[in-house]
Amino acid sequence: MVLAFGVSALVAIALMSDMVLPRLRETWEGYRARRRLVPDVLYPDPGRERRAEQTARELLRSCVGDEEWAMYRDLGLIRVWGRHPRAHGGGEYAYLIYPHRPVIAYEPQTRRLLGEYCVEFPDETRPYGSSRLPDSDDVLAKWMLLTGDEHRLLDESNMHLPGRQVDLAQVTRDLWRISRWEQARMRELAAG
Amino acid sequence: MKPGHGEVVIAEGDVELPQDEARLVAEFRHQLDAGLWAAVPVAQDDGRREAMMVRAFEEVPRDAERVIFFPRAAGG
16 A cells, blocks of 8 residues: 555656656746846947947047038038049049948049948957947048058958949938038138 | 947057157057057148058157057958
8 A cells, every 4th residue: 555655656756847847947047047147248338339439539530620520520421532533533533431331432523423332340359249340430440541541441342333232312412411511611611 | 449449548658768669669569460450640731631551660650649540441
């Protein structure tokens, strides 16, 4: 009788353990997961990103010319004049620099878009988990490369026909915004 | 320039002081060895601003206020 009861109890425990053990394991792992330190790279600190961008804006402002800074502040982009006529068929040309978007080459006279140069400045050490510079640092890096060694930027970037990564309608609109902005600035400067 | 930081001051010194210059040269090389590019913002006589890409410490103008290091370009 005792033996039969003992065997039944063992069978019951074995059956119960199949049901209970996974639940216990799950509960324990959930508890451990909740206690585990979560690296902050999963949750970028918006305050840090904002402060980094603020610092980057100050650096950009201290490097570029007054007009370029005003253009970036007001329109969110910078125009840089091209210096190597042979680079784009001999005529006058310029570039539009946007943060974290390709550099656009165009003819100011006709507003014809010549090409887009896709270039990035990834920091592979990935401080805080990201290789991406703040917006204004990205703009400054492109500005420094374009004004300091235009050919190097053209060599290092991937060149595509306009419209591959950027919205042509938006660039056209930006060129119109630049012309309006320049007219307003001229009037302001003339008025003293 | 650093993600999540913006501008970070790496080293400061006066190039006219030999010990400062040695430290600046060492730091310059260290940054370039780490794969960064270096540029010096300059103002032309007509007021135009531009950058000068430098590959060696000797190329940095003696009166330069700063050298900016940034990650090298890669096709996007």
